[in-house]
Amino acid sequence: MAVRQALGRGLQLGRALLLRFTAKPGPTYGWGRPGPAAGWGRGERRGWAAGPGAEPRRVGLGLPDRYRFFRQSVAGLAARLQRQFVVQARGGAGPCGRAVFLAFGLGLGLIEEKQAEGRRAASACQEIQAIFTQKNKLMPDPLDTRRWQGFRLEEYLIGQSIGKGCSAAVYEAAMPALPRHLDVAKSIELLPARGPDVIPRGEEEARVAGAPAFPLAIKMMWNISAGSSSEAIFSTMSQELVPASRVALAGEYGAVAYRKSKGGPKQLAPHPNIIRVLRAFTSSVPLLPGALVDYPDVLPPRLHPEGLGHGRTLFLVMKNYPCTLRQYLRANTPSPRLATVMTLQLLEGVDHLVQQGIAHRDLKSDNILVELDADGCPWLVITDFGCCLADASIGLQLPFTSWYVDRGGNGCLMAPEVSTAHPGPRAVIDYSKADAWAVGAIAYEIFGLANPFYGQGKAHLESRSYQEAQLPALPESVPLDVRQLVRSLLQREASKRPSARVAANVLHLSLWGEDILALKDLKLDKMVGWLLQQSAATLLASRLTEKSCVETKMKMLFLANLECDALCQAARLLCSWRAAP
Structure with missing residues (x-):
């Protein structure tokens, strides 16, 4: 039946093309209307005449660009039919002419059927994507119930230092309920005149059992060159505000409303694998625990006589995560499957950045935070956007006119x-696949090996000069698909490297699509059927438990970012790797 339908459709299209290329304008008949041949020759519908001033309606195949070869073949065949079989087409074609005409029609019918199959698959992917885009829920906001609070440093209870980098220090923090009476304020040692309440390390255990935990983290930027005005601070440190929510920049309680200038940094849409800045405000620099030991040179002179910092700086409030990826890998050795899921989370986060036209440019295990779910599975979150490229005027194409142009923060990766x-003068750096390359390098750490682009000695590689044959092999316990993908992500030529979306789809199919990949004749309709099954199973799993497991969340992300072309490209990559000897 399918062949008969394809043949019938092909014959219809073939007859239309043949008449269009071979027929001459026919005489007028009936009430002065032109004959059918004249209408088809001009591309009009049969039986309809173009009115005065109206444009004639064109009849075309409407084939997409990927069928350019078939269009050229059809055009060549039509030209030969016009030269060789014009007489037979008008006066009754012989056996040879009918055979060629039949082949011509069958070819067009098969192309039409292939195009219809692609349209059905693309439509199904769009419908699934629409469903799971609404179902994807972000992590709960710890300050959601305090929308107009948290814009003053004095409102926070600050604990000990979590860590520091080259431009900021991070402290654990909490925002207790505001005291209504002075007696309550004295009982919890939170006085407005003191500034932020700091808990010394020795007093933590002496607090009552009801003492607040530290669900938040405050990042205090080091201000050496931005000046002391809030406007200048926000402008100079604007890259740190890329992952900030709209509420974070509301500007209540003394904070300055941050307004993006024309061509300034973009505001990143939320994503589960990317940090979210909950509050951003400026305040005077306080003397926090460990400041005189860890970073005395960047303190203002009023706190340290030899300090070079300004008296006011930017503070960012975020969710507090237990550890970084580097710290997690020091204490844990994930299984190959769990390590694959962790790598997949990074690729999902990077793909979201690329879709938003943003490049992180400083991906490393210290800039990736980890949170454990109820089963102990890690959930990865990309943080620290201080070196990101988020210019709306240039996107991911950075003009590299001189050595003074900042190319990013992490030279090793x-x-x-x-x-x-x-x-x-015309040099441009394309960052569309740069972060995906960094994920390929970090994958070595996730799978239990040393990062080949760190350290010294013969095993150390440099991104400027390494050859792909020098890349160390991942353990045999790592699935073949993952090993091939890591090597593909680390290809020197960006054009040969898969995008973050395609790479993520490769891991999704490798983890959950073994049944569909095992088919010898993989077609789009079968792929759509598998996607519908995965959609139903994922929706059911997300409804059964209040907190979905990591794998269920990853499936929901996969279905919320479905692209038919990227999915087919990932399937072809997997099939080619598995078919290779």
């Missing part, structure tokens, strides 16, 4: 197209 770039 800088993609080859970035590290080998040379400045010039």
